[in-house]
Amino acid sequence: MRIFDVVVVGAGPAGMAAASAAARHGASVCLIDDNAKPGGQIWRGNDIYRDDRFTGLQEALSDSGVVLRGESSVVAHPAAKVLRIETLTGFEDIGYRRIIIATGARERFLPFPGWTLQGVMGVGGLQAMVKGGLPIEGKRVVLSGSGPLLLAVAAALATKGARILGIFEQASAARVINFGVQLLRFPGKLRDGAVYRAAARRAPYRTGAWIIEAHGDRLLQSVTVSTNGVVRTIECDYLGYGFHLVPNLELPRLLQCQIRSGYVDVSETQGTSVPGVYCAGESTGVGGLEKALCEGEIAGLICAGQSGSHLYKRRDRQARFAKHLDRAFAPRPELKKLVTPDTFVCRCEDVPRRALDAMHSWREAKLQTRCGMGPCQGRICGPATEFLFGWNSEHARPPVLPARVSTIACPVEVSRDTV
Amino acid sequence: MTRSVSTQPEIPNVDLIINDHLVSVPSGSIVAAALLHTGIAIRESVSGEPRGPLCAMGICMECAAIVNGVPRVRTCRVIAQQGMKVVTG
Numbered sequence: 001m002r003i004f005d006v007v008v009v010g011a012g013p014a015g016m017a018a019a020s021a022a023a024r025h026g027a028s029v030c031l032i033d034d035n036a037k038p039g040g041q042i043w044r045g046n047d048i049y050r051d052d053r054f055t056g057l058q059e060a061l062s063d064s065g066v067v068l069r070g071e072s073s074v075v076a077h078p079a080a081k082v083l084r085i086e087t088l089t090g091f092e093d094i095g096y097r098r099i100i101i102a103t104g105a106r107e108r109f110l111p112f113p114g115w116t117l118q119g120v121m122g123v124g125g126l127q128a129m130v131k132g133g134l135p136i137e138g139k140r141v142v143l144s145g146s147g148p149l150l151l152a153v154a155a156a157l158a159t160k161g162a163r164i165l166g167i168f169e170q171a172s173a174a175r176v177i178n179f180g181v182q183l184l185r186f187p188g189k190l191r192d193g194a195v196y197r198a199a200a201r202r203a204p205y206r207t208g209a210w211i212i213e214a215h216g217d218r219l220l221q222s223v224t225v226s227t228n229g230v231v232r233t234i235e236c237d238y239l240g241y242g243f244h245l246v247p248n249l250e251l252p253r254l255l256q257c258q259i260r261s262g263y264v265d266v267s268e269t270q271g272t273s274v275p276g277v278y279c280a281g282e283s284t285g286v287g288g289l290e291k292a293l294c295e296g297e298i299a300g301l302i303c304a305g306q307s308g309s310h311l312y313k314r315r316d317r318q319a320r321f322a323k324h325l326d327r328a329f330a331p332r333p334e335l336k337k338l339v340t341p342d343t344f345v346c347r348c349e350d351v352p353r354r355a356l357d358a359m360h361s362w363r364e365a366k367l368q369t370r371c372g373m374g375p376c377q378g379r380i381c382g383p384a385t386e387f388l389f390g391w392n393s394e395h396a397r398p399p400v401l402p403a404r405v406s407t408i409a410c411p412v413e414v415s416r417d418t419v
Numbered sequence: 420m421t422r423s424v425s426t427q428p429e430i431p432n433v434d435l436i437i438n439d440h441l442v443s444v445p446s447g448s449i450v451a452a453a454l455l456h457t458g459i460a461i462r463e464s465v466s467g468e469p470r471g472p473l474c475a476m477g478i479c480m481e482c483a484a485i486v487n488g489v490p491r492v493r494t495c496r497v498i499a500q501q502g503m504k505v506v507t508g
Contacts, residue, residue: 034477088489116464116470119455121472121473122473126475128495129452129495132451133447133449133456134452348465350468375480380473380474402480
């Protein structure tokens with residue numbers, strides 16, 4: 001088993017910044033990601049969008065001797081300071097002295113009638129599909145949910161020739177305007193917003209609006225939208241929807257890091273409650289690219305024995321932006337009423353709301369109804385049941401992703417260096 | 420920071436075999452996008468609903484299929500290769 005000074009999990013902006021900072025100061029570094037190539041969700045499909053910061057980090061990584069493990073998922077933590085990763089063909093144990101968790105965030109999906117139809121996807125999910133070759137030119141697209149991602153994706157898809165029939169933001173006009181006012185303190189974010197809006201200028205943007213039902217036979221055909229109480233139906237090919245983002249907490253939970261208010265609790269050096277375990281990027285607060293880069297750099301420097309204090313001020317500013325985002329785009333309680341007794345809440349196991357109404361906790365729901373027991377391990381229905389019923393899923397047990405028996409069954413190679 | 424949209428040169432196609440049918444997609448496409456575009460359900464849910472991809476970032480597992488004989492591969496993670504065999508549920 002190879003043991004690295006620093007193992008970074010997640011090769012998005014935070015992970016890339018962390019790995020390159022640590023390696024620059026002489027640490028041996030391994031960077032692990034689910035995807036074949038670094039970049040994360042934001043820089044996926046880098047051949048289409050070019051960002052100098054991405055190319056800069058790519059070059060820094062290739063010059064620095066960082067060992068990349070792509071198409072590799074962390075499934076377990078079989079011994080102290082050892083991660084077990086599964087690849088398409090096998091598995092590997094990787095030892096670390098320090099670890100930086102940079103696993104990012106995912107979209108929050110809330111159930112509504114018709115959300116399981118083919119053609120209903122995440123907002124970022126639809127964009128990722130288009131970056132991955134899905135033809136979108138001339139397609140009728142509706143975007144709905146909450147958060148700045150709606151505008152960013154509308155802009156990207158409009159640029160590729162999609163017909164954006166509407167952008168429906170559940171937050172009230174008052175909240176969105178207040179958020180816009182807060183943005184005045186973050187000129188970079190304001191500029192991004194203006195660029196996105198300009199690119200998708202033909203698409204109507206409505207606040208206080210959300211999808212109440214998606215219709216279709218196998219494939220999505222139309223959606224019914226409520227805009228400030230006025231209901232209408234729109235025919236479309238794709239619905240991209242998602243309610244802002246929620247952090248990926250499976251690995252920090254597996255490593256028993258303390259979670260506070262839904263995010264990994266970190267010190268000013270990005271250290272978690274567990275010695276030797278650091279966290280950077282969206283898992284500490286959903287705040288976007290600058291925050292991720294800054295926190296990654298700090299964590300990388302600290303893990304290589306350097307100081308990151310020159311970056312604290314910048315980081316704290318971005319962390320404040322994350323709080324504004326959470327407040328402005330928190331899902332409104334009315335969205336709970338969309339879920340009918342027959343609507344599936346857990347789409348892995350097809351568990352309808354009716355079966356969950358009598359349950360008192362996430363654990364009881366798992367045992368009695370199989371909610372959250374399917375292949376996604378509650379990654380989709382967990383945030384949904386937290387919103388709908390106030391349940392909290394606190395524990396993560398290995399394997400944190402479905403893994404092959406051969407991956408789980410094999411004992412850890414014993415090595416004195418790991419302890 | 421510069422963000423530019425590069426001009427796309429003609430992209431060569433690769434041929435996938437999806438459930439014994441030949442499907443041609445632009446090189447560099449992800450397998451889940453090819454499946455979604457063809458309208459083939461990637462899996463049948465436990466109550467019999469046809470399903471397609473949801474998150475496209477390796478989280479939801481809705482796009483898991485058999486790829487070159489390996490079961491439960493998240494097809495949103497996989498770039499299409501010439502001759503790749505995909506079997507949906």
